[in-house]
Amino acid sequence: MTGFEITGASAADMEMIRGWADEEGWNPGDTDRFAFAVADPEGFLVGRLDGEPVACVSAVRYGEGFGFIGFYIALPAFRGQGYGIRLWHAAMERLDGRLIGLDGVVEQQDNYRRSGFRRAWNNVRHEGVPQGAGEDAGAGVDVVDAAALPFGQLAAYDRRFFPEARDAFLSAWTALPGRTALAAVRGGRIEGIGVIRPCSGASRIGPLYAATPGVAATLLRRLAEHAPGGLVSVDVPDANPHGIALFEGLGMVPTFETARMYTGPAPEVELAGIYGVTSLELG
Known part of the structure; x- marks a missing residue:
């Protein structure tokens, strides 16, 4: 996995990631990224391979005891190669010691359970x-x-x-x-x-x-x-x-x-x- 690094997201990254989420069919708000910056200016992480973004995740801190993970995306061509899971571990480490929440799509829920998450309810x-x-x-x-x-x-x-x-x-x-x-x-x-x-x-x-x-x-x-x-x-x-x-x-x-x-x-x-x-x- 030579050449892979994890960095904070730039303003340009935030715009790019919003497009990735659209491609996943998530339909985020046009300006949601600006609220992210206010909630936690360092809450977005990007995985780069030889300098090029290939994956992202948000790990936003609220107060002293809560965090929320979202925007967990690896580009299709780079899935199954270990880049996404390295980014996931970085997000979890950032929120270590807090109660952590997320909204898991159906096909990923078993993976989240293996990471210690348990279902509270469904959002429909x-x-x-x-x-x-x-x-x-x-x-x-x-x-x-x-x-x-x-x-x-x-x-x-x-x-x-x-x-x-x-x-x-x-x-x-x-x-x-x-x-x-x-x-x-x-x-x-x-x-x-x-x-x-x-x-x-x-x-x-x-x-x-x-x-x-x-x-x-x-x-x-x-x-x-x-x-x-x-x-x-x-x-x-x-x-x-x-x-x-x-x-x-x-x-x-x-x-x-x-x-x-x-x-x-x-x-x-x-x-x-x-x-x-x-x-x-x-x-």
């Missing part, structure tokens, strides 16, 4: 144009621009659904160009948050948090107004007993599935309020 991507009247948020709920709320209130709400505080990341994720972030508010209290971002395929919504299915449906419809043709996709955890039923009732169809896996016990978050995870690459 639902795609389509939300149809029908369905449930709504009910009386007294206002849907507002999330930027109009005190950021501390927004961050405290996000913390209920994520293992660590991630204020800097959240600030970038909700405000990057081309995105819309909405909050459902009742009596001054946040009852839901949703963010939509442009992608090369269907616009992605994530996170989507809500106190009730009606609040989730209301946010989903309002966010879909910002998508070309209303076409959106949401990665829905099946651990939320109301999530899958809500999206199926709105005429959206499952198109892709991963397993959320952790190296230890799943973190204690309010799963019943998660109708869409932030992203399969960032957790």
Whole structure:
């Protein structure tokens, strides 16, 4: 394996890797890479063979005790030659001592189990144009621009659904160009948050948090107004007993599935309020 080295990702690498993910059919957001840089500036690793990039992985640190692995890709011509596994070990070493999460595609889940990961739930991507009247948020709920709320209130709400505080990341994720972030508010209290971002395929919504299915449906419809043709996709955890039923009732169809896996016990978050995870690459 002469000539193989692992380096941090440059800005040009980040753009290239986004293209690799598109080729894998993952449909990441057009500007997600900028939120990566805010979350953990050194969280992307690239494997280079004789100077040329052949593999990548993200190993993003959150707070003091959590990390998330994503964007684990080796170019097809270089698979099965040991480059990817060396990069994997480097990512795991970077997150050593933390609870580590990832979203594993079906064909890789056995490999992740051998590395100590265990399934917590499945995330099922639902795609389509939300149809029908369905449930709504009910009386007294206002849907507002999330930027109009005190950021501390927004961050405290996000913390209920994520293992660590991630204020800097959240600030970038909700405000990057081309995105819309909405909050459902009742009596001054946040009852839901949703963010939509442009992608090369269907616009992605994530996170989507809500106190009730009606609040989730209301946010989903309002966010879909910002998508070309209303076409959106949401990665829905099946651990939320109301999530899958809500999206199926709105005429959206499952198109892709991963397993959320952790190296230890799943973190204690309010799963019943998660109708869409932030992203399969960032957790």
